[in-house]
Amino acid sequence: MVRHEILIAGRGGQGILLAGYILGLALVKSTDYYVVHSEAYSAETRGGDSRSEIVITTSEEEADYMKVSKASIAVFMYKEQLLKYKSKVSKDALVLADSTYITEDMLEKTWKKLLVPFSRIAEEQVGSIRVANMVMLGVFSAVTGLVSLDGLKAAVKESVKPGWIDINLKALDVGYNTGLKLKA
């Protein structure tokens, strides 16, 4: 029985909800995993809390509790949400953090840590800080192997507005290559 609990948190405007949706959609469409995806956000669209929770199991029957109780994989895109939600992360979790805003000393020592400047990479290498979420997903794909780059790309094409598809795909590529290097 497999149960991965993934938590993605950041502040409003960082594309946390879209990242969760794209990851969920890619998992549903390109893998055999069963996927449960919920979101939580504060009323303000920008600046408030934003959280995606994804539970992955091998079958529908195994997907009992619908939310994350202790994340086995966590992604923090901003420091305030890291501090707020770190208690929801298991001791031996794999944690991806955006080092544009987060420093290593903020992270628990027991975690398997991966600090990557998602936002800076998005701005400098892709051309818009708004696709930091896709840079993150590219890295996520490379380092976890849970979902393929192609699966993520198909999900982007299915759900992102036409004018934004290319830049999101580029961000996935850049993130994926960054992830491969980190893994190596």
Added chain:
Amino acid sequence: MSREADIGFLNSNHAAAEGALTAGVNFYAGYPITPASDLFEYLARKMPKQGGVIIQTEDEIAAINAIIGASWAGAKAMTATSGPGFSLMAESIGFAAMVEAPIVIIDDMRTGPSTGVATATGQGDVMQARWLSHGHYGIVALAPFSAQEAYDLTIKAFNIAERLRVPVVLLMDYVLVHTREKVRLKKPPEVEVWSRKKPRVPPEEYLPFKPDEDLVPPMATYGEGYRVFVESLVHDYRGYYVTRDDVYEELVKRLSDKITVNKHIVLDHVEYYTDDAEILFVAFGSTARSVLSIVRHARARGLKYGLFRPISIWPMDTDALLKAAENARKIIVVEMNYGQLFLEVDRVIKDKPVYLAPILTLDLPTPENILEVCRKWL
């Protein structure tokens, strides 16, 4: 078949909307309310493309009456709402039952009473679904616990409504309708889609409320020459108002009995580890997912816990419940209200203690939240 074509990543509102489309919904009337609006919005984009009619009415009272009218005009008709809107529909739920109009009502339960918390979950509409309208009538309520079931049970809701000519309620909750899951969409013949019985006699011989052996009368459609009169007053086989004891008694009994005698197409439940369960939980909807997690973790530790999950809440499969409870020492009903399904379980199980575990949190309870409430009985 390609994997992608029939796989959706949908919340339970969207899954139910897809289920309605599979079942052939072609009339929807609704009024915006959290958290049911995105079901409406989803169908508003899709139904017109498939020849359906979908409108926003001035209130929920108009919506329910419009779908009853549409149903008599031959449509497969539905609406979706949440507690406050459901309350407004009260009178005409009874109207639908009385004139035997097949309709489907989706109730996305949120926190109550009154306006409650519009953006928080609850399961406080269990009794409302059963007894919303005045007088005595039969009604069916189904409760999914996943997006897949929201899809499957919406199809089933339409099928039951059409076959038995009753209003059918789908009881969902805020958590379900805001959680996306993998859903496999189906097409006939993999899934059965039923339609109502039509008259088998010419108009001059047709009696609109004369039942067949299954207690369900064939249903004429407006505009086809049957000149059928749909009467909200107590009525005889012709649909004429009469104030005779025998007519009243037969009608009121039949409105309930037609569900009982056809219960094989309604009753539905799932059991988990009940064979040797010493502690039997009873739970439904998203809450049951948290309870299932408790049961599985307990089993891993050798504790004999089980879960009985009713899918048809009204009527519930009480025979199956009794059987599942045979070996249990205690029964614990977990629900997000202060004791509603509990009343039904407690009524049925007479020979052992039935405890109520009310969960009055605003979000989906964690297994730990539930265990805290239940610990004194474990």
Added chain:
Amino acid sequence: MAVAKRPIIHPVDKYLRTERLPHVWCPGCGIGITLHAFMRAVKELEDEGRIDSSKILFVSGIGCTGRAAGYVNFDGAHTPHGRAIPYAMGAKLARPDLIPVVFSGDGDLVGIGGNHFIHAARRNMDVLVILVNNMIYALTGGQVAPTTPKGTYTTTTPFGNPDRPINAVKIAAAAGANYIARWAVTHPELLKNSIKKALPMEGFRLIEVVSICPEIFGRHIGFRAPIELYRRLQKVVKIRGKISPFEATYDWEKEIILGEFQVRNEPGYTRVLMEAFKHG
């Protein structure tokens, strides 16, 4: 085999479920005059080949007038109080070949069902609304209605009605109805002609019929015989040609203006909706 319960003895009997007669209405009641005018209009239209009565959907709500749906031999419904309009709307939109007629009372249509009335007019919903205004809640025994004249004694306003009465014509006009007329049971021929004109039209059509309730309204305010109330009504109604619906006064003490106040041919809601969906 179609065997009528009794021989056809009246030209409009075929539109009646004659086996249900006698009806519940009191002697002198104006509902029968109104219903007769409606059936005559249908008969003329059907005889002229302009309408197929098997497509008529005759819907009533609750009240004395609400009982009409049970007597006529059309497709129909007797809905909960105030809900005839949304019920008819649902049926019409689900099956556009239907010809919906809502035949109900003032309490039903502009009291408890007032919001549906406004919004159906706003949408220009395809329905002919025949509003039989008897100025009282009659079936329940004489309580104040939204149309009751100010100051009038009723069983729930024993010291006089403090409310101003509603003017349904003005409301329908403000909301945007296609056709608006007000007649009275004192002028059944004009009423019939108006129904005949409005029934084949599309959009929202209101025909208010100022009626009399001798038993529950008239007797309570001192009119001992139906004919007295009828004459009182005759005195107060005035027919005016070509005036705006906003000038159509409804005042039991001064004047109640009758006439045809609005005739437009804007597309009905069914057609508008189907057009919109075509481009979806």
